[in-house]
Amino acid sequence: MAKKFTASREQLKPDPKYNSKLASKFINCLMWDGKKRVAQNIFYDSMDIIAKKIKDTPPVEVFEGAINNVKPMIEVRSKRVGGASYQVPMQVNPRRQQALSFRWILQTARSKKGQPMAQRLASEFISAYNKEGGAMTIRENVHRMAEANKAFAHFAW
Numbered sequence: 001m002a003k004k005f006t007a008s009r010e011q012l013k014p015d016p017k018y019n020s021k022l023a024s025k026f027i028n029c030l031m032w033d034g035k036k037r038v039a040q041n042i043f044y045d046s047m048d049i050i051a052k053k054i055k056d057t058p059p060v061e062v063f064e065g066a067i068n069n070v071k072p073m074i075e076v077r078s079k080r081v082g083g084a085s086y087q088v089p090m091q092v093n094p095r096r097q098q099a100l101s102f103r104w105i106l107q108t109a110r111s112k113k114g115q116p117m118a119q120r121l122a123s124e125f126i127s128a129y130n131k132e133g134g135a136m137t138i139r140e141n142v143h144r145m146a147e148a149n150k151a152f153a154h155f156a157w
Helices: 021-030 036-053 059-070 094-111 117-129 134-148 150-155
Strands: 074-081 084-091
Touching: 021 036, 021 059, 021 094, 036 059, 036 117, 059 094, 059 117, 059 134, 074 134, 074 150, 084 134, 084 150, 094 117, 094 134, 117 134, 134 150
Parallel strands: none
Antiparallel strands: 074 084
């Protein structure tokens, strides 16, 4: 049987401007309706805004730092034991950490209104880089839920 092609990490090409696979993956998550050029323009415009606002660090480092700051270490998962469902805290897979951080940053940037998407995304990157903002609030809530349900950690098998 022939090998099926999927949009995997091996097939992903780095983005043309910064030569970063992380940026390329983020652009793919930002993209709507297959409009990659629009997503790239939004991402690169937000990088330009970051470069203007933060002069001492390159915008790619701000982007990568924001993604790393938003990544959750633990999360709660539902586990059914003996007819009862428990919220069990579990370690998060590194690929899921990245996916969740992308999702949360895009969710908070899209929820803001009144500005172009590039400005909203740049402000979200800067605030996540400084460990504040909407995406960090979501991360803190996830960690708080896991901490509150630490008593059920023995169900994690």
